[in-house]
Amino acid sequence: MTETPPLLVDIDGTLTDESRAVDPRVFPVLREWPEPVVIATGKAMPFPIGLCEFLGIERTVVAENGGVVFVEATDELQLRGDHEAALAVGEAYRDLGHELGFGVVDLANRWRETELVVSLDQPLAPLKRLADEYGLVVLDTGFAYHVTDPSVDKGTGLEAVCDELGLAPGDFLAVGDSENDAEAFDVAGEAVAVANADATATARADRVTDAAYADGFLEAVAPYRPA
Template sequence: MFKPKAIAVDIDGTLTDRKRALNCRAVEALRKVKIPVILATGNISCFARAAAKLIGVSDVVICENGGVVRFEYDGEDIVLGDKEKCVEAVRVLEKHFEVELLDFEYRKSEVCMRRSFDINEARKLIEGMGVKLVDSGFAYHIMDADVSKGKALKFVAERLGISSAEFAVIGDSENDIDMFRVAGFGIAVANADERLKEYADLVTPSPDGEGVVEALQFLGLLR
């Protein structure tokens, strides 16, 4: 059985349901885990840090789909992506779609938008601009092409003195695929995107937070 030295867990759709309600059983389970538990989310730094504090896990967080990482609750954000490239791509999309920005002033590495237009058409329009358009299941994100949760996980692992291959990761969306590629063991909850399931070493029987509890039990982390 794979024995991780740390865990990275997505938030929306993994620790929460579709209405973004946090699963309390998953919170209780994560608090029992004796190895570092790192939240890896598409959301902004202040949200991720607050969630980590409330859940009771490590204050190391991966935010904005890997575009921002932070190692201390009261430390500084480390920005790994170029937001300006993303803004230029948005200007192109605004010529073809009605684009609604989300949390724009708080995001440091990417642009987040309402899921209100055809993502495949949008991807064609911004091809070659050095960015990528990702659907988290809750919003669209235009990211620097050099950014991913997987690269951020490698960055964090190196700082922690371990390999990303010593991480187990739990997620639900296509923005978790790169994290699954570099981790030692990837677990998709039952409600996960079908593409993510193709990369998973395990798919839990139950969705979102209940699936997280099952994942921790499978890894032997709950006593």
């Protein structure tokens, strides 16, 4: 068995099935991983924190595509990115007659601290134009449009985690499925895209699994697990 590296892993499309339900087969893998595990996602921090909490693993997360970083071992929380600009884009978008698309309560944005998300069924062109006016970018993760600061991403988030833990990004195995994983792929020691990954993630990965979604994750980590 190859020496086990620290692990950075996405949630949606990587630990889940196509309906976005987390596959329970990943639970023992994450619980038993002998090196640090970083949950890196475009979701707001309560989601990866909750996943870690119920898995019983240390709460080390990169949320909001690098905008939020929390490392339980050092009790360090970092917020990066221009949230005010993201909120201004949302207001301007609504002024044009569009909606964010997540209903009145809007659980997708309710706990966000650095970016804004818009449903994929809303028009993209005006959102991109407004984001550009405010110096922001729009990421299509396959699950939502993320209006975010171009100075942060999952790669910078991983670097921040490494600074806290005394590790190097190149120590890590990174597994993901989307363009928002690409920057983490660039700095990780090994990057694996699951078979359902988009073209950007696939192009930046060191290898691509034959299997999709959580099956792909299990394939990605198989060389580092006992037979």
